[in-house]
Amino acid sequence: MGVLTFLASRFVAGEGVHEAVEAVCRLNADGLLATVNYLGEAVQTRAQAKAATQEYFLLLRKIAEAEADSNISVKLTQLGLRFDESLCEQNLVRILEEASKLNNFVRIDMEGSFYTQKTLDIFRRIFTQYSNVGVVIQSYLRRSQKDVRELNRIRARIRLCKGAYRESAEAAFQLREEANHNYDVLMQLLLAHGNYPALATHDDARIQAAKDFAKEHEIAPDQFEFQMLYGLRQKLWPKLVKEGYRLRIYVPYGTHWLSYFYRRLTERKENWMFVLRSLVRG
Ligand SMILES: Cc1cc2nc3c(=O)[nH]c(=O)nc-3n(C[C@H](O)[C@H](O)[C@H](O)COP(=O)(O)OP(=O)(O)OC[C@H]3O[C@@H](n4cnc5c(N)ncnc54)[C@H](O)[C@@H]3O)c2cc1C
Numbered sequence: 001m002g003v004l005t006f007l008a009s010r011f012v013a014g015e016g017v018h019e020a021v022e023a024v025c026r027l028n029a030d031g032l033l034a035t036v037n038y039l040g041e042a043v044q045t046r047a048q049a050k051a052a053t054q055e056y057f058l059l060l061r062k063i064a065e066a067e068a069d070s071n072i073s074v075k076l077t078q079l080g081l082r083f084d085e086s087l088c089e090q091n092l093v094r095i096l097e098e099a100s101k102l103n104n105f106v107r108i109d110m111e112g113s114f115y116t117q118k119t120l121d122i123f124r125r126i127f128t129q130y131s132n133v134g135v136v137i138q139s140y141l142r143r144s145q146k147d148v149r150e151l152n153r154i155r156a157r158i159r160l161c162k163g164a165y166r167e168s169a170e171a172a173f174q175l176r177e178e179a180n181h182n183y184d185v186l187m188q189l190l191l192a193h194g195n196y197p198a199l200a201t202h203d204d205a206r207i208q209a210a211k212d213f214a215k216e217h218e219i220a221p222d223q224f225e226f227q228m229l230y231g232l233r234q235k236l237w238p239k240l241v242k243e244g245y246r247l248r249i250y251v252p253y254g255t256h257w258l259s260y261f262y263r264r265l266t267e268r269k270e271n272w273m274f275v276l277r278s279l280v281r282g
Contacts, residue, residue, distance in 0.1 A: 020253035034070035039254035049080035071105040110136035138163030139183035159198040200227035
């Protein structure tokens with residue numbers, strides 16, 4: 001195992017589908033739900049998009065065989081969005097068909113803002129035919145309140161996160177406080193009017209705000225879920241479960257972990273500290 005592979009292993013379950021499903025089973029045994037992502041994005045050829053689609057078929061089958069409590073998370077640029085929107089949509093529909101047969105759910109991750117409208121357009125088209133699909137909204141984007149209101153109206157299932165990409169000031173709030181404030185506003189819209197929202201964050205203040213709002217408005221803990229990334233804030237996981245909240249862990253696997261690993265390092269100094277400590281310990 002190379003040094004980088006070793007370091008990435010904190011955030012990535014492994015290279016193969018078996019390792020991912022094993023990680024999910026361990027999480028399930030601790031009362032946690034999961035969503036598995038096959039790493040990869042911005043593929044450039046039809047063959048790569050087809051290979052990713054087939055990997056998701058395999059993943060869905062392995063989850064079913066293991067009777068694991070996990071859905072899947074996919075990125076549309078991994079299915080061909082960058083070069084052929086209709087091919088991407090066809091690949092997504094094939095994954096959704098397979099997921100429906102296996103009674104599973106597919107979350108479409110949200111990527112950089114260049115893809116936001118395209119992703120939401122595809123989502124809205126397929127959502128008229130498939131109910132086992134949900135999408136992601138990023139609180140750092142200025143457009144997100146409007147998107148959440150529209151998506152709530154059609155009863156879309158939304159994961160709310162802060163957003164992980166570098167964005168212009170025109171598209172996104174640049175100050176952390178603004179994205180945090182917007183997160184709380186969107187959280188309230190989702191808890192009050194949404195369809196089983198997922199609140200993806202490691203931020204204690206955001207989590208507390210959601211708990212407080214839910215209590216105040218008598219929204220039961222099974223009406224929404226929290227979500228966190230594999231390898232982050234593990235000590236908090238059992239606490240939330242013990243308090244009766246549903247918590248889903250995003251479990252990435254595969255060999256294309258570099259962009260994902262880089263995003264985790266650049267968003268938190270704690271993650272750099274982990275890397276530095278591991279290097280010093282040897
Ligand atoms: C399940 C899930 C799915 C996601 N899907 C997407 C997606 O589709 N598209 C997208 O753009 N982004 C996605 N993200 C990433 C997300 O947008 C953020 O980049 C990432 O979650 C960091 O934001 P945060 O809310 O955790 O808060 P941050 O602002 O990064 O952190 C806030 C606070 O959280 C605590 N904290 C955070 N990390 C740590 C740590 N490692 N150790 C200790 N304390 C910590 C600290 O108190 C910190 O001050 C997803 C995140 C999750 C959890």
